[in-house]
Amino acid sequence: MTSTVTLTLNGESRIFDAPEKGSLSVQGLLILLELDMRKVAVELNEEIVPRSRYLETWLASGDSLEIVHFIGGG
Amino acid sequence: MDGSITGEDTWTVAGRTFRSRLIVGTGRYKDLEETGAAIEASGAEIVTVAVRRVNLSDPKAPMLQDYVDPKKFTYLPNTAGCFTAREAVRTLRLAREAGGWNLVKLEVLGPAPLLYPDMPGTFEAAAELIKDGFEVMVYCADDPLAAKRLEDMGCVAIMPLGAPIGSGLGLQNPAMLSMIMENVKVPFVVDAGVGTASDAVIAMELGCDAVLLNSAIAHAKNPVTMAKAMKHAVQAGRLAHLAGRMPRRMGADPSSPLTGLIR
Numbered sequence: 012m013t014s015t016v017t018l019t020l021n022g023e024s025r026i027f028d029a030p031e032k033g034s035l036s037v038q039g040l041l042i043l044l045e046l047d048m049r050k051v052a053v054e055l056n057e058e059i060v061p062r063s064r065y066l067e068t069w070l071a072s073g074d075s076l077e078i079v080h081f082i083g084g085g
Numbered sequence: 086m087d088g089s090i091t092g093e094d095t096w097t098v099a100g101r102t103f104r105s106r107l108i109v110g111t112g113r114y115k116d117l118e119e120t121g122a123a124i125e126a127s128g129a130e131i132v133t134v135a136v137r138r139v140n141l142s143d144p145k146a147p148m149l150q151d152y153v154d155p156k157k158f159t160y161l162p163n164t165a166g167c168f169t170a171r172e173a174v175r176t177l178r179l180a181r182e183a184g185g186w187n188l189v190k191l192e193v194l195g196p197a198p199l200l201y202p203d204m205p206g207t208f209e210a211a212a213e214l215i216k217d218g219f220e221v222m223v224y225c226a227d228d229p230l231a232a233k234r235l236e237d238m239g240c241v242a243i244m245p246l247g248a249p250i251g252s253g254l255g256l257q258n259p260a261m262l263s264m265i266m267e268n269v270k271v272p273f274v275v276d277a278g279v280g281t282a283s284d285a286v287i288a289m290e291l292g293c294d295a296v297l298l299n300s301a302i303a304h305a306k307n308p309v310t311m312a313k314a315m316k317h318a319v320q321a322g323r324l325a326h327l328a329g330r331m332p333r334r335m336g337a338d339p340s341s342p343l344t345g346l347i348r
Contacts, residue, residue: 020141021138021139021141022138023141044141044144045144045145046139046144047148050148050150050183051139051183052136052179052180052182052183053182054175054179057175059178059179059182060182061182062182077138077179078138078139078141079136079137079138079139079179079183080136080137080139080148080149080183081134081135081136081148081149081150081160081162081180081183081184082111082112082134082135082136082137082148082149083110083111083112083113083114083117083120083134083135083149084110084111084112084133084134084135084163084165084299085110085111085112085113085133085135085163085165085250085251085298085299085300085303
């Protein structure tokens with residue numbers, strides 16, 4: 012039986028399959044979402060996750076993430 | 086300064102030196118192609134950008150960086166849409182992580198329809214950001230006391246409005262801007278209110294170090310042509326400021342000699 016992780020991403024609830032071994036990391040999530048890691052920034056439960064720690068920052072059900080990028084603005 | 090132009094006329098903010106005195110926003114364009122073309126035509130070296138949630142349902146959508154190269158232009162992340170100090174600080178911390186830039190534009194806004202700078206919120210956010218190592222260019226009211234206080238706190242540029250954001254009304258406060266400028270030592274930039282090229286000329290003639298605008302270009306019928314107009318307007322205004330205008334006089338003073346006339 013695969014376990015799942017329920018996360019709030021940019022205000023929306025999403026369910027992901029947890030990896031077979033261990034848990035889902037921020038890096039793993041960004042890969043699942045097909046996002047270019049060099050162009051986004053991530054906040055986990057209102058704390059910035061530095062890019063250097065994506066690999067070792069583990070996610071658990073109930074976590075809330077903001078994933079942002081730059082857009083046109085004045 | 087005697088108005089003669091020797092060498093390059095540059096300005097420096099937070100240790101970074103620029104030739105262009107036009108800072109442009111990247112918002113409100115029809116599409117990213119038009120954004121890129123207008124920014125290029127404006128000759129600007131600094132562009133303001135917003136920080137927003139990624140559209141997770143379309144992760145491969147083109148991004149601003151594909152059209153406005155962050156290696157070529159200095160990205161100045163803003164806090165547009167932030168109505169509290171907390172939102173503004175959070176937004177800029179994310180911007181720093183996304184791009185690695187410490188130089189930011191802080192704006193904490195009051196409610197629509199004026200979106201007037203909320204100065205108590207701005208002071209609070211500026212203090213927090215400066216403590217956290219940011220270099221803060223700050224959008225503010227045309228208030229001499231607020232401008233001085235922000236400079237004393239360590240803001241690297243003071244950027245009062247000439248009229249409400251996106252109004253295109255032109256500078257409604259040239260005398261007040263001049264008076265504030267007198268007492269500010271860091272770069273002084275008019276941010277918001279410019280509607281057309283003559284407004285940018287006036288800002289530069291007053292002695293501003295630079296002009297920041299977005300809608301005046303993005304909402305022109307032809308943004309790329311208006312971007313060119315703004316480039317020349319800022320240069321013309323700057324030159325007129327350096328040259329020093331003639332005195333105003335009440336009455337005529339003929340340009341042709343009054344002697345040697347035929348009788």
